[in-house]
Amino acid sequence: MSLLPDATSPDPEERVDPVEERVVLMDAEAVRLALARMAREVVERAEGTEGLVLLGIRRRGVELAERLREFIQEGEGVRVPFGILDITLYRDDLQEIGLRPVVGESELPLEGVDGRTVVLVDDVLYTGRTVRAALNELMDWGRPARILLCVLVDREGRELPIQADIVGRSVGVLPRERVEVLVPEEDGRLAVEVATRGGTA
Amino acid sequence: MTTGTPGGAGSPERAGSPERAGSPERVNTGFDRSPTVPSRAVASLGKDLVGLEDLTAEQITAILDTAEPFKEISERRIKKVPVLRGKTIVNLFLEPSTRTRISFEFAEKRLSADTVNIAASGSSVQKGETLVDTARNLEAMRIDMVVVRHWASGAARFLADRIASNVINAGDGAHEHPTQALLDLLTLRDHLGSIAGKRVCVVGDILHSRVARSNIWGLLKLGAEVGVCAPRTLLPPGIESFGVEVFRRVEEAIEWADALNVLRLQLERMQGGYVPSLREYNRFYGVTRARLEAAPRDVLILHPGPMNRGVEIDSDVADGPHSVILQQVTNGVAVRMAVLYLLAGGVPEGAEAAKGG
Numbered sequence: 213m214s215l216l217p218d219a220t221s222p223d224p225e226e227r228v229d230p231v232e233e234r235v236v237l238m239d240a241e242a243v244r245l246a247l248a249r250m251a252r253e254v255v256e257r258a259e260g261t262e263g264l265v266l267l268g269i270r271r272r273g274v275e276l277a278e279r280l281r282e283f284i285q286e287g288e289g290v291r292v293p294f295g296i297l298d299i300t301l302y303r304d305d306l307q308e309i310g311l312r313p314v315v316g317e318s319e320l321p322l323e324g325v326d327g328r329t330v331v332l333v334d335d336v337l338y339t340g341r342t343v344r345a346a347l348n349e350l351m352d353w354g355r356p357a358r359i360l361l362c363v364l365v366d367r368e369g370r371e372l373p374i375q376a377d378i379v380g381r382s383v384g385v386l387p388r389e390r391v392e393v394l395v396p397e398e399d400g401r402l403a404v405e406v407a408t409r410g411g412t413a
Numbered sequence: 414m415t416t417g418t419p420g421g422a423g424s425p426e427r428a429g430s431p432e433r434a435g436s437p438e439r440v441n442t443g444f445d446r447s448p449t450v451p452s453r454a455v456a457s458l459g460k461d462l463v464g465l466e467d468l469t470a471e472q473i474t475a476i477l478d479t480a481e482p483f484k485e486i487s488e489r490r491i492k493k494v495p496v497l498r499g500k501t502i503v504n505l506f507l508e509p510s511t512r513t514r515i516s517f518e519f520a521e522k523r524l525s526a527d528t529v530n531i532a533a534s535g536s537s538v539q540k541g542e543t544l545v546d547t548a549r550n551l552e553a554m555r556i557d558m559v560v561v562r563h564w565a566s567g568a569a570r571f572l573a574d575r576i577a578s579n580v581i582n583a584g585d586g587a588h589e590h591p592t593q594a595l596l597d598l599l600t601l602r603d604h605l606g607s608i609a610g611k612r613v614c615v616v617g618d619i620l621h622s623r624v625a626r627s628n629i630w631g632l633l634k635l636g637a638e639v640g641v642c643a644p645r646t647l648l649p650p651g652i653e654s655f656g657v658e659v660f661r662r663v664e665e666a667i668e669w670a671d672a673l674n675v676l677r678l679q680l681e682r683m684q685g686g687y688v689p690s691l692r693e694y695n696r697f698y699g700v701t702r703a704r705l706e707a708a709p710r711d712v713l714i715l716h717p718g719p720m721n722r723g724v725e726i727d728s729d730v731a732d733g734p735h736s737v738i739l740q741q742v743t744n745g746v747a748v749r750m751a752v753l754y755l756l757a758g759g760v761p762e763g764a765e766a767a768k769g770g
Contacts, residue, residue: 298482301494301754312455312755317482320489352491 237391238381238404243364246380247276250362251283253378257360258329261290265328265356269346270298270316272335275395276364280333295321297332302345320353330356331378335393337363340374365404367391380404455479458755461573461580464589465630473634477599479751480744486523487746496754497526503551506562506583507533507544512718512742513583513593517560520749526558544568548576558756561585566623579756587621592752593717594627596745598635600737601672603744604713609636614658614666616642616700617676617725618687620649624717628674629655642666644698646687663698667705672713675700678725691724701727711735718742 238246258264261284268277274296285291298316306313332346343361350359364380369387381404385391390407394400456475458468465473486494502521506514514530521528531547533539538547548559558579561569566586573580584590598608605611613632619625619641632639633656641652642660653659660666667673678694688694705712714726714736722728731738 301486301496306496306757312457312479314455315479315482315754317485319485348495352493353489 233408235406235408236403237365237383237406240402243380243402243404246364247279248283250364250378250380251280251287254280254331254360254362255284255288257377258331258358261288261292263328263357265293265295265321265323265325265330267295267297267321267325267330267332267346267350269332269334269342270296271398272393272395273297273333275397276335276393277331277333280331280362293321293323293328295319295325297346297349299342299345299349302349304341304345318349324354325350325356326354327357329358329360331360331362333362335363336365336367336391337361337374337376337379338367338369338391340370340372343374344372364393365391455755458752460756461569461582462591462752462756463569463573463580463582465591465594465627465634466589468591468634470634470636473595473598473631476595476748476751476755477602479755480595480599480747483747483750483754484744486750487519487743492523493525494523495525497521497524497757500526500557500757501555502526502528502558502560502753503556504528504530504560504583505547505551506531506560507538507568508562508564508584510562510584512745513562513590516742516745517581517583517592517749519746520753521560523746524750524753526753529556544572545575548572548578552576552578558753581752581756584623586623587626588623589627589630590623591627591631592745592749593624594631595752596741596748597624597628597674597715597717598631599744599748600715600741601713603740604737605671608632610638611671612638612640612669613672613674614640614642614660614670615674615676616663616666616698618647618678618682619643619652619676620647620687621679621682622676624674625676629657633657640666640669642698644688644694647682663700664704664707667700667708667712670712671710672715673700674715674717675726676717677719678721680721691721695724695727699723699725699727700730702729702733705730705733705735713737715741 255261266277266281268274277294281292281294296319298318300313300315330350332343334342337343347359350356360377362378363376366376366379366382367385383391385406388409392405392407394403394405396402456471458472486492504514504517518528518530544563551559556578558581559572559576560581560583561572562583563569563585566588568585569580569582582589582591601611601613602608615625615628629639638658640658640660641648642663648659660669682688683691700714712735714730716726716731716738718738720726720731722731730736
């Protein structure tokens with residue numbers, strides 16, 4: 213049998229590529245400041261916390277949504293409902309890739325999504341395919357009154373007509389560059405870094 | 414603050430296009446941040462699921478882990494995800510089955526597959542068509558998977574080796590019934606925390622039971638201690654060579670076990686002369702409340718159904734606090750969804766290519 217990386221080994225995304233160059237785009241403080249502002253923007257766009265639901269997209273979106281929730285609680289004194297979306301089963305490439313990605317559990321907030329303002333939270337908006345999958349899954353859960361997209365980093369490379377409503381930072385990067393959001397829970401530090409394979413040459 | 418998107422026209426080149434990533438095997442489909450590291454993937458099962466004897470502990474664990482998130486889908490208001498959209502699955506049940514067939518059908522429909530059910534009666538099988546001819550005719554209509562239940566041991570393997578579609582064994586003769594054992598394992602794991610080191614005893618007609626065989630393989634591979642308990646006439650000769658403990662008395666099995674998997678006593682075994690009478694079977698091998706109350710610890714009760722209440726299991730045990738029989742049925746749908754999901758992508762070459770990425 214073939215055991216693909218990760219069924220047992222640690223997350224391959226954490227492997228360090230020796231010929232990779234990394235540049236810090238946002239340090240921990242910059243990320244915190246951006247999230248604090250985004251939390252205020254979320255409340256502003258949703259016109260308060262009434263009916264507001266935060267949904268983190270697995271995996272890094274979950275940690276970011278939890279932080280946004282804390283900032284909203286600090287500012288408004290309200291702990292808004294929270295859920296997790298795992299979009300694996302809604303990927304449009306399952307036929308193509310010929311392998312079975314690990315499926316994570318989605319957790320619908322107890323309050324549901326019907327008639328609510330749902331804020332989808334993800335780390336990087338890139339091709340837009342993850343967000344497309346998340347929207348489809350969300351529609352299968354119910355009928356939100358409104359959906360807002362909130363991402364920490366908005367980078368170029370969209371393959372679908374999707375745009376974010378609340379953005380931490382927009383960056384222009386080359387296609388071969390990779391924007392990575394690092395969170396303490398998964399990566400040991402809070403930062404946004406740009407990695408280039410094979411150096412800048 | 415900027416809320417707009419940067420130059421929507423963007424770059425048509427994908428970051429992960431093979432030339433750029435330097436890994437010709439890999440196709441970036443827009444989901445992976447990294448062009449070099451693929452998404453986390455599950456152990457591949459290959460083309461078919463014929464039996465647990467063929468699987469490794471890693472593969473069995475991968476199926477159980479994959480079943481976990483699928484449980485939640487059946488609790489949703491809209492119980493459907495688009496994973497198998499456009500796939501055609503034939504449920505070829507050449508032996509009567511209610512629970513397994515319906516469970517597979519729910520699993521298939523909740524994954525958005527199109528399904529066709531074929532039973533022996535009323536089909537060309539009745540007119541003498543062979544299994545392979547039936548399957549090849551189905552393949553000529555462009556199907557993707559066959560779920561097969563057959564009275565002959567080995568029928569699933571026979572079919573799997575001869576057709577290109579994925580084949581899932583839904584019970585072949587006295588050989589194996591892998592998805593039943595997988596749902597038993599999932600239910601045991603839910604309640605006991607883990608399988609390794611736990612003592613599970615299969616009680617009943619081991620000789621004729623594919624459920625017993627699949628359970629023994631699965632439990633042993635995951636590191637459980639396995640017992641069997643049955644009248645001598647219903648034990649296969651040489652059963653000890655499987656590496657299982659043999660109990661002649663059900664009281665001893667109950668005293669030893671963390672969980673009992675109680676098998677149905679098929680009524681036709683009476684005519685076969687394997688047991689003198691149902692009453693006598695119940696008196697010596699029935700799982701009763703009185704016997705369980707004498708046990709040193711709580712014993713989890715599983716039963717693959719359909720039950721003969723008052724024969725192999727008493728009603729107050731089947732409906733008692735330690736019975737997980739209905740949860741087995743619920744888990745059956747999740748486990749079958751997991752198997753369908755894993756097999757649908759299970760082209761080993763594809764998995765190998767992704768591994769190289």
